[in-house]
Amino acid sequence: MTVFHFFNCAILTFGPHAVYYSATPLSEYDTIGTSAKAAAVYLGTALVKLVCLATFLKESENGNFDPYQELLKVLINFIDVAGLYFALTQLTHRNISQNHKFQAVGLGWAFADSVLHWLAPLWVGARGLEFTWEYVFQGLEANANLVLNLSLAALGSLMWLRKNKPRILIPIIYACAGVLATMPSITSYLRRALGWQPAKAVGFELFSSLMMAFLSWQLFSACQRPA
Amino acid sequence: MAGRRRGRIGGGVEVLDSIYSVVALVFILVACVELGDAATAVDVYRLIQYDIAGVPYGSRLAGLNHHAGASFFAPGADLSRTVVMMPVRELNLTFLREYIISNQPLGGLLLLLPEKVGNRIVGKIKSKDDGLMRNILVELEQLLIHANIPYPVYFAFEDDKINAVLADVRRNDATGQPPMATTGGYKLLVSIPEPKRVSSPTITNIQGWLPGLKGDGDTNQLPTIAVVASYDTFGAAPALSVGSDSNGSGVVALLEIARLFSRLYSNPKTRGRYNLLFGLTSGGPYNYDGTLKWLRSFDQRLRESIEYAICLNSIGSWKNELWIHVSKPPENAYIKQVHESLSDVANELGVTIGIKHKKINISNPRVAWEHEQFSRLRITAVTLSELSAAPELLESTGGLHDTRDSLDEAAVYRTIRLVAESLAKHIYGHQGRNIQIFADNSSLAINPFYISAWLDLLSRAPRVAPFLSKTDPIISSLKKELSDHTVELHVQHETIDGMFSFYDSTRATLNVYQVASVAFDLLLLLALGAYLILLFSFLVLTTRGLDDLINLFRRPPSRKVKAA
Numbered sequence: 069m070t071v072f073h074f075f076n077c078a079i080l081t082f083g084p085h086a087v088y089y090s091a092t093p094l095s096e097y098d099t100i101g102t103s104a105k106a107a108a109v110y111l112g113t114a115l116v117k118l119v120c121l122a123t124f125l126k127e128s129e130n131g132n133f134d135p136y137q138e139l140l141k142v143l144i145n146f147i148d149v150a151g152l153y154f155a156l157t158q159l160t161h162r163n164i165s166q167n168h169k170f171q172a173v174g175l176g177w178a179f180a181d182s183v184l185h186w187l188a189p190l191w192v193g194a195r196g197l198e199f200t201w202e203y204v205f206q207g208l209e210a211n212a213n214l215v216l217n218l219s220l221a222a223l224g225s226l227m228w229l230r231k232n233k234p235r236i237l238i239p240i241i242y243a244c245a246g247v248l249a250t251m252p253s254i255t256s257y258l259r260r261a262l263g264w265q266p267a268k269a270v271g272f273e274l275f276s277s278l279m280m281a282f283l284s285w286q287l288f289s290a291c292q293r294p295a
Numbered sequence: 296m297a298g299r300r301r302g303r304i305g306g307g308v309e310v311l312d313s314i315y316s317v318v319a320l321v322f323i324l325v326a327c328v329e330l331g332d333a334a335t336a337v338d339v340y341r342l343i344q345y346d347i348a349g350v351p352y353g354s355r356l357a358g359l360n361h362h363a364g365a366s367f368f369a370p371g372a373d374l375s376r377t378v379v380m381m382p383v384r385e386l387n388l389t390f391l392r393e394y395i396i397s398n399q400p401l402g403g404l405l406l407l408l409p410e411k412v413g414n415r416i417v418g419k420i421k422s423k424d425d426g427l428m429r430n431i432l433v434e435l436e437q438l439l440i441h442a443n444i445p446y447p448v449y450f451a452f453e454d455d456k457i458n459a460v461l462a463d464v465r466r467n468d469a470t471g472q473p474p475m476a477t478t479g480g481y482k483l484l485v486s487i488p489e490p491k492r493v494s495s496p497t498i499t500n501i502q503g504w505l506p507g508l509k510g511d512g513d514t515n516q517l518p519t520i521a522v523v524a525s526y527d528t529f530g531a532a533p534a535l536s537v538g539s540d541s542n543g544s545g546v547v548a549l550l551e552i553a554r555l556f557s558r559l560y561s562n563p564k565t566r567g568r569y570n571l572l573f574g575l576t577s578g579g580p581y582n583y584d585g586t587l588k589w590l591r592s593f594d595q596r597l598r599e600s601i602e603y604a605i606c607l608n609s610i611g612s613w614k615n616e617l618w619i620h621v622s623k624p625p626e627n628a629y630i631k632q633v634h635e636s637l638s639d640v641a642n643e644l645g646v647t648i649g650i651k652h653k654k655i656n657i658s659n660p661r662v663a664w665e666h667e668q669f670s671r672l673r674i675t676a677v678t679l680s681e682l683s684a685a686p687e688l689l690e691s692t693g694g695l696h697d698t699r700d701s702l703d704e705a706a707v708y709r710t711i712r713l714v715a716e717s718l719a720k721h722i723y724g725h726q727g728r729n730i731q732i733f734a735d736n737s738s739l740a741i742n743p744f745y746i747s748a749w750l751d752l753l754s755r756a757p758r759v760a761p762f763l764s765k766t767d768p769i770i771s772s773l774k775k776e777l778s779d780h781t782v783e784l785h786v787q788h789e790t791i792d793g794m795f796s797f798y799d800s801t802r803a804t805l806n807v808y809q810v811a812s813v814a815f816d817l818l819l820l821l822a823l824g825a826y827l828i829l830l831f832s833f834l835v836l837t838t839r840g841l842d843d844l845i846n847l848f849r850r851p852p853s854r855k856v857k858a859a
Contacts, residue, residue, distance in 0.1 A: 072816045076823060083827050091834035197482060198334055199811035204819070 073203070074194040080207030081186050084214055085179045092171065099172035106155045106176030113151030114184060120144050142253045149249050152177065152224050169229075174221030178214040186210055205270045212270070215277040219284040220248040226291055237290060244283055251276065335456045335807040339405070340532040342439055342448035343759075344490055344798040352441060354448040357800045359485040361402035363807070365465045367394070378403035378483045380461055382453060388434055395442045404448045405483065405805070406435075407457065408695065425700075432696035436531040440689055449485070450532045450695070451805065460807050484806045490798040496761030496791045498527070498577035498585040499770055503781030505556060505573070508566040516596055519570040520718060521604035521676075524549045525579030525586065525665060526758060526773065528693030533759040534802040538693020539702050542579065543753035544611030547746055548711050549573055550776055555715055555739060557780040567722035572601070573781060575773055577760050580692040582662040584792045585760075590672055592787055603633055604676035605718075606665035609691065610710040611702040611750075613681035616647050617710070620678040620685070622655045622670040629675045636717040636726060637679075643716075643729075644709060653685055661688060679714065681706075699754035704746055711741050749776075761797040 089103070124140055155173050186206050194203045223245040255273055258264050264272070342354040364377040367390070383406055394401075409428060439448065451457060460481055467480050507517045524545035530536030537543070553573045560566045578585025590598070610617070619637065621630050634650055641648045655667050662668060663685035669676030682691060712733065719725070719732045733739045756769040763770060765788055778784040835847070 072813070072820075073811070076816055076819045079820075079823050079827070083823070084830060087827050087831045088834060091831045092838045197484070197808040197810055199809055 070195050070197055073199070074190060077190055077194050077203040077207050080204065081182055081190065081210040082179070084211050085175060085182065088175055088214070093168065097168055099168060102169065102172035103176030103179065106173040107180035109151055109155040110177050110180035111184075113147060114180075116151075117144055117147050120147065138253060138257065141256075142250055145249060145252060149220075149224070149245070152221060153228060156221070156224050157228050170221040170225035171218065173225075174218040175214075177221065178217035181213055181217065182210045185213075202266070205266050208270045209273055212273040212277040215281045216248060216251055219277070219281045220245065222284045222288050223248065226288060234291065237287060241287055244280065244287065248280055251280075334809050335460060337451050337454075337457055337805045337807065338802065339449040339451045339485065339805045340534040340802050341800060342444070342450070342531055343529075343533050343801070346796045348794050351443050353439070354444045354446065356445065356447045357485070357487045357490050357803070359403045359447050359449070359483055359805070361483060363405075363460070363464045363481040363483050365461060365468050369468045374402065375400035376402050378405055380405045380407065380457075380464065380483075382407040382409075382461075383431060383435065384409065384428060386431065386435065388431065388438065391435075392438055395438065395444060398445075401446050403446050403483070404444075406448070406450050407453045407461070408432075408450055410453045429696045429701070432694070436694045436696070437690065439531050447485070449803070449805065450535065457807075480810065482808045482810050484808065485803045486806075487800050487803040490800040493761045493797045493799055496795075496797055497763075497765055498588075498760050498789050498791055499763070499765060500577060500585050500589040500787040500789070501575040501770070501774055501777055502589070502785045502787070503553060503573040503777040504783040504785070505553075505560050505571040505781050506783075507560075507568050507570045508563060510568075516600045517568060517570050518602040519572050519597065519600045520722070521572040521574060521601055522549055522552055522607070522714070522718075523574040523576060523586070523604055523665060524607040525576045525583065526753075527577045527579055527585075527760040527763070528697075528758045529580035529689055530692065530694035530697075530759070532695060532801075533762055534757055535695060536693050536697075536757050536759050537699075537754045538697050538758060539699050539750065539754045540611040540697050541609045541691050541693040542607070543693070543750060544609060544702060544707050544710075545607035546575060546753060546773070547749040548607050548610060548707055548714065549575065550749060550773075550780070551711050551741060551745060552715050552718070553777060553780040554745070555733060555741070556718075558739060559719075567719075569602070569722045570600070571781075573777060575777065576665070577763075578789075578791060579665070580689055581760075581791055581795050582660060582688070583665050583668050585789065586665050586668040587662075587671075588789045589787060590668060590674075598672065598674065601669075601674050603629060604666065604669050604674060605633075605714060606669075606676060606678040607710070607714070608665060608678050608680040609682055610679060611681075611707050613703075613706050613710075615645075616649060616681075617641070617713070618680055618683050619648055619650045620664050620666065620680060621650065621652055622664075622667055623652075623675065625650050625652055627675075630677065633675075633677055636721055637713060639727070640713050640716045640720070643731075644712060646709065646713075649683070651683065663687075679710070693758075699750065702750060702754075704743065704750065707746055707750070708741060708743060711746070715741070761791060761795075762799070762801060 089100075121141075121144055124144070125137060152173070155177065156170065186209075189206065190203055193200075223241055226241055227245060251273075255269060258272065259266075259269050341357060344351075344353040344355060346352065359378060361376050361378045364372055364374070364379050365381070367374065367379060369377075379401065381404075386406070464481055509517060525542055526546045528536040528538030528541065530538070553571075556571055560571070574586075574589060576583070576585040576589055578588075619634060621627075623630050625631065625634065634648070638648050653663070655670055657671070664678040664680075666676035666678040686692075715733050716731070720728070720730070723732075725732075733741055735741075752772065753769075758769060774784065774786060
């Protein structure tokens with residue numbers, strides 16, 4: 069049952085990515101190349117982030133919530149946004165429509181994120197005899213991350229790839245993008261400073277990601293109307 | 296259009312193929328399962344495993360990997376795949392005896408001993424509970440030692456972690472669901488290599504020699520008095536057999552007597568005309584095998600010069616009465632002399648000394664007292680002990696109950712006083728005189744701190760002979776201490792009599808895992824499957840439309856028809 073549990077948690081963590089790819093038209097247009105390139109860009113971004121964290125962040129002795137350190141972490145998270153920008157705009161993609169480009173990039177990005185974050189802990193921890201809910205929660209978090217990354221990619225493509233946007237919506241787009249970018253910091257703040265239980269924190273993440281996804285969808289379809 | 300579509304689907308199939316191969320690789324890697332961190336890890340001590348003349352005794356298995364249960368009576372439980380955890384004080388010994396004797400199956404037994412509250416209890420706390428626990432432990436030990444148990448038996452000390460686990464297991468049992476592979480609960484795991492026979496178990500005899508004062512022109516050998524104590528133990532859990540009373544008390548008394556006489560003998564003016572021989576022998580529980588081999592190693596002159604020997608055995612918890620055990624009849628002149636000198640001092644101290652005579656039966660291999668080995672070689676010897684009856688084989692050899700708090704230091708002090716004064720009076724010829732040689736507050740006073748320190752050390756050192764290597768720290772300490780007090784130290788290494796053989800693996804770590812049942816994971820798999828299917832349908836609906844979803848489930852149009 070230990071290997072079984074690992075298998076279950078792996079399905080929960082990585083399954084939705086595969087399902088998303090095969091369910092949407094992405095599979096028809098064979099956008100796996102785009103996703104792979106996006107995953108590679110994510111790896112590069114992660115490396116740059118790690119170097120920055122190591123250079124600029126001090127190790128906190130008592131594990132309390134230090135606003136200055138958290139601010140630094142938020143700034144470093146914006147490197148994520150920069151990486152996404154690079155993936156969306158600078159790389160050469162095959163001729164796929166705007167619609168599918170952001171989905172493919174978001175999917176690749178999210179998949180690389182999940183693998184880097186969750187594969188190693190899952191492999192080491194979930195195969196033991198001891199049972200904890202931890203890995204199921206991690207899987208749910210990975211799902212929420214997928215949705216968040218797709219929303220961020222959507223808003224990113226709106227910001228940088230679409231030239232004619234309605235004037236009123238522009239600040240809203242930027243605000244949503246900002247919220248999405250800082251979402252990891254917000255969740256870590258909730259977990260550590262406010263001491264929320266893991267179940268509560270994961271619930272919040274799922275809920276907020278769905279909300280943001282809905283918002284992004286509305287914004288995207290609103291921007292598509294002037295054709 | 297259809298051809299292009301097929302091309303797309305072909306490309307998709309290739310991708311799926313590569314994914315399948317990756318998944319297969321993952322499965323191969325996953326096949327090597329590791330064990331993660333356990334919720335609790337506890338030190339456990341295994342029941343001894345030994346053979347006497349080929350007949351097996353004790354627990355014959357060491358590895359443990361079963362579910363935990365809390366009682367023998369859980370309905371529907373498969374006891375052959377359960378480890379029963381039970382505190383010793385709640386044990387029903389008659390039931391356990393029946394269970395073991397009738398060879399009923401069991402996955403394993405984990406007995407929980409009362410919590411170790413440090414190694415000493417100051418003062419004489421001998422409550423009724425302590426006495427009851429002591430009796431239970433004695434009976435339990437005798438039952439387990441003399442039974443042949445085909446499953447692992449372990450001892451552990453109760454502490455918060457394991458009490459929490461026990462409470463949980465009891466609650467699970469109470470709900471009526473027996474712990475099995477499909478209903479979760481706790482799993483107990485001890486991974487330890489299979490026990491192997493100890494190849495040549497050694498016993499180490501340590502002797503110290505204090506020579507007496509030879510006058511000028513004195514060509515004859517001076518007479519010798521021997522003081523002997525055996526220092527090794529035997530018990531149900533060899534890693535816990537510290538034998539504070541049997542025979543740590545005897546060893547400490549011997550060391551203190553050696554120290555006192557070494558002070559007297561260091562000055563030629565106070566050196567007596569007797570040699571003193573101090574012997575710390577091993578192999579006591581096995582019919583005093585070590586003593587026999589030690590005596591056999593003596594040369595004839597030494598053997599003949601021994602006037603008498605005093606063997607000390609369990610002198611740590613008596614109140615008013617001590618016993619001398621002899622094998623020659625009490626009317627014998629030498630025995631009378633020894634008895635009288637001891638009784639004189641005893642009267643001064645206000646205690647009584649009784650005398651018990653047990654004849655030696657040469658054809659019986661059982662040697663109940665150490666002095667019998669001397670008597671078989673025609674050396675006068677007595678054993679001084681608080682036990683009034685001769686113990687059976689492997690009884691009173693220092694077991695689970697025999698810990699530091701079962702000792703009374705005042706008793707050890709009194710014994711040392713008794714033996715030292717009577718020896719000194721005999722050596723210096725002051726019999727019958729009212730003199731106290733080792734008076735309190737004199738420079739020759741008996742040192743209670745010395746006694747206390749050595750009792751503490753011995754109570755922390757399990758001393759079952761086959762598991763003591765030649766260079767074990769306790770043996771080195773005893774050697775060093777005796778060599779400090781004597782002029783000549785001699786160490787003899789022998790192997791235990793071939794009738795006894797022992798098996799190793801005496802202590803291990805128990806891992807307690809809280810496991811989820813297979814049913815839970817199956818449910819989780821079903822839930823995940825449903826979730827993924829829902830997600831898939833939702834995405835197809837929103838991005839491609841309902842028609843596409845229905846098309847997925849329709850069989851693809853037959854190609855033969857198309858070609859035709």
